Amino acid sequence: MDNLIEPNENEAKSVDARQELDLRIVRQFRLESDLIWSPCQTPTLGFCVSRHDAIQSFSPEPFWVLQPILEVNGSRRLTLEWERIRSFDQEVALVFQNLIRDEKRARVLSCSKNEKVKQRPQALNTVELMRVASSCLGMSPHHAMQIAERLYTQGYISYPRTETTSYPKNFDLIGTLKRQQSSNHWGAEVTALLAAGICRPRKGQDVGDHPPITPMKPVSIDALDSDSWKIYDYIVRHFIGSLSYDCKLMSTNIIFAIGSERFSCSGKTVVDPGYTAVMTWKLPKDEESVPILAVGTTFEIKELKLLERQTSAPDYLTESEVITLMEHHGIGTDASIPVHINNLEQRNYATVGSGRRMIPTPLGIALVHGYQKIDPDLVLPTMRSAVEEQLTLIAKGKAQFEDVLHHTLEIFRLKLLYFVKNIFSMDQLFEDTFTSLSEAGKNFSRCGKCRRFMKLVGGKVARLHCSRCDDTYSLPRNGSFKLYSELKCPLDDFELLTFTSHKGKSFLVCPYCFNYPPFKDMTKSVGCNACTHPSCPQSLNNNGICGCTDCDSGVLVFDPSSGPKWKLSCNKCDLVLNLFNEAFKVLVLDDNCEECDSQLVSVEYKSDKTKLPNAEVKSKGCIFCSEHLQNLVERGYQMNRGRGRGRGRGSYRGRGRGRDQGRGKSKPKDKMAALAAYFV
Numbered sequence: 001m002d003n004l005i006e007p008n009e010n011e012a013k014s015v016d017a018r019q020e021l022d023l024r025i026v027r028q029f030r031l032e033s034d035l036i037w038s039p040c041q042t043p044t045l046g047f048c049v050s051r052h053d054a055i056q057s058f059s060p061e062p063f064w065v066l067q068p069i070l071e072v073n074g075s076r077r078l079t080l081e082w083e084r085i086r087s088f089d090q091e092v093a094l095v096f097q098n099l100i101r102d103e104k105r106a107r108v109l110s111c112s113k114n115e116k117v118k119q120r121p122q123a124l125n126t127v128e129l130m131r132v133a134s135s136c137l138g139m140s141p142h143h144a145m146q147i148a149e150r151l152y153t154q155g156y157i158s159y160p161r162t163e164t165t166s167y168p169k170n171f172d173l174i175g176t177l178k179r180q181q182s183s184n185h186w187g188a189e190v191t192a193l194l195a196a197g198i199c200r201p202r203k204g205q206d207v208g209d210h211p212p213i214t215p216m217k218p219v220s221i222d223a224l225d226s227d228s229w230k231i232y233d234y235i236v237r238h239f240i241g242s243l244s245y246d247c248k249l250m251s252t253n254i255i256f257a258i259g260s261e262r263f264s265c266s267g268k269t270v271v272d273p274g275y276t277a278v279m280t281w282k283l284p285k286d287e288e289s290v291p292i293l294a295v296g297t298t299f300e301i302k303e304l305k306l307l308e309r310q311t312s313a314p315d316y317l318t319e320s321e322v323i324t325l326m327e328h329h330g331i332g333t334d335a336s337i338p339v340h341i342n343n344l345e346q347r348n349y350a351t352v353g354s355g356r357r358m359i360p361t362p363l364g365i366a367l368v369h370g371y372q373k374i375d376p377d378l379v380l381p382t383m384r385s386a387v388e389e390q391l392t393l394i395a396k397g398k399a400q401f402e403d404v405l406h407h408t409l410e411i412f413r414l415k416l417l418y419f420v421k422n423i424f425s426m427d428q429l430f431e432d433t434f435t436s437l438s439e440a441g442k443n444f445s446r447c448g449k450c451r452r453f454m455k456l457v458g459g460k461v462a463r464l465h466c467s468r469c470d471d472t473y474s475l476p477r478n479g480s481f482k483l484y485s486e487l488k489c490p491l492d493d494f495e496l497l498t499f500t501s502h503k504g505k506s507f508l509v510c511p512y513c514f515n516y517p518p519f520k521d522m523t524k525s526v527g528c529n530a531c532t533h534p535s536c537p538q539s540l541n542n543n544g545i546c547g548c549t550d551c552d553s554g555v556l557v558f559d560p561s562s563g564p565k566w567k568l569s570c571n572k573c574d575l576v577l578n579l580f581n582e583a584f585k586v587l588v589l590d591d592n593c594e595e596c597d598s599q600l601v602s603v604e605y606k607s608d609k610t611k612l613p614n615a616e617v618k619s620k621g622c623i624f625c626s627e628h629l630q631n632l633v634e635r636g637y638q639m640n641r642g643r644g645r646g647r648g649r650g651s652y653r654g655r656g657r658g659r660d661q662g663r664g665k666s667k668p669k670d671k672m673a674a675l676a677a678y679f680v
Helices: 009-028 041-057 090-100 126-135 141-153 173-178 187-196 226-243 319-328 337-346 362-374 382-395 401-421 424-433 511-515 635-639 641-650 671-679
Strands: 062-072 076-079 105-118 247-258 261-272 298-310 350-352 358-360 442-446 453-457 463-466 471-474 479-488 495-501 506-509 544-547 555-559 567-570 576-578 585-592 599-604 618-621
Touching (some): 009 382, 009 401, 041 319, 041 337, 062 090, 062 261, 090 298, 126 319, 126 337, 141 226, 187 226, 319 337, 362 424, 442 479, 442 495, 471 511, 506 555
Antiparallel strands (some): 062 076, 062 298, 105 247, 105 298, 350 358, 442 453, 453 463, 479 495, 555 567, 585 599, 599 618
16 A cells, blocks of 8 residues: 555556447447447457358369388387378379389388477466366356455465466465475376475466466365365366476377388377476377388288368367467456356357357358448457447557547447448348248238238247238247137227246237237236226136135136136136036136125026036126036136135135125225226
């Protein structure tokens, strides 16, 4: 606190300029949906789409390879590699094969051994942590950073958002290392390293933000969840590895001559594992060892093959590779890189496949191709790089805040005007890519606005689309639909539908009311069984029976479209009661049961199908209290009868009337008052 200095005004202005530019530019290049142009997100998506285009346009090409096999030291066989690598012309490859076909032995031209070094890692920064989390630990960068931040707040690691890869001069490397000696997982390696003396860390880059990511205190594997332990384990091992010695390898390479052609054979072995003793996944795999052969000696050729192979298409970019490209082109920061990648997935621009490879969706592909068709610069990473260069000039005091802001905004203003003027190119591309709703589905019900047929479009979320009005209406999920006697909603004139869920529950739906509730006390996405219309024959007010026996907020509502297998279902939960099977007509009456206050019902059978006592064809009463009707209700309800009646008397009173009324309180005077008492 004694050495505080004035903040750097130029750096602060550079940050302000970045925030203002990002806000104003992204806000203009945005639709009401998630379709946007972003100076960081769009080039990142461009990397994925570019690789996708390369895969789609790839055409495999055959090539031929000469492969001799030698016998060495009696029984050992060596497979040699052709110096020319391959030939894409079969006739040329056959010429080379014929040139050496008659050769019986291969002669050693040289045999060399070289020691190679695999360098220890630099200090750990955020980008490297995200790369390893994705490529080795199977985590998304966004998820990995959430875990790292939690480990930081718990005091197990240092601040995880940093671009620095160099330890400060006064950093206590020995003390931090000693704290890990007690670990059962890497304690032995730490003890051996301290005894031998730590290696001076590799020189990295100090960008002046925060020190590299290091462990702060030890923790047992039982104290953390699986993913948290993986991140902590890697951070500790990386720290130990950065202070360990390089990995040393011995490489052997032999060159052979067969006639006029040259072939080689190589192998390598680990001499000193160095840092790979603790970062075990970095340990090079031992290739088949190659014997030391004297120059000039010859060996018998057992086989001479001409192999035909094909070139293979590149694979989709991994998250790790995308992060590397973003870092290389200066797209995003250590804090924003995982956010940009996560946004591509959340906005359905790309999905993560096996091996955490980023596969662009049809939406993402169409979006990038549309930008490229109108203004290719919008997808290039150089757009962001150019802006960052200008912002760097502000931070260094070489450019004025206002000048950079005006210059950059003017460039994007002109690009926006040009983009809007040529937007038809993107419209056409989207039409070619996606089937329009007007061309999908089948004619189903009439629109209440234009009286034309709307089309039912299936999918995860069923919809009705009116091509004349260009309106789309969502419908209930997980079920089937049918028209209900071509009856219409009295409010909007849309034809009513009967929805039957996979669980057997059914109710009427008005497509318009389902999306745009007509009354303030109605919520979105409810059917006619929750509609508070005072006079509609299909509404809750005219079909409610009593409070639900299984939930505290629902009402058992009669479904007038369910005949002849009549149903009573809750408008909140999944409770369904079957009643009056094969009855000709069932109506909910205005009268209430004197015993339980539920609505009375009227039932009518045909004479040959009646189930009423004494072969009666008509009757009315309470389905819970009238003995001649009780047996015609699903027995599942009668098992809960005591609970149902008690709720009917106390807190549920027919159609939800007087939900909180006690026995001694007076009943509402009319239906609207009863309805208001229920909902209020």
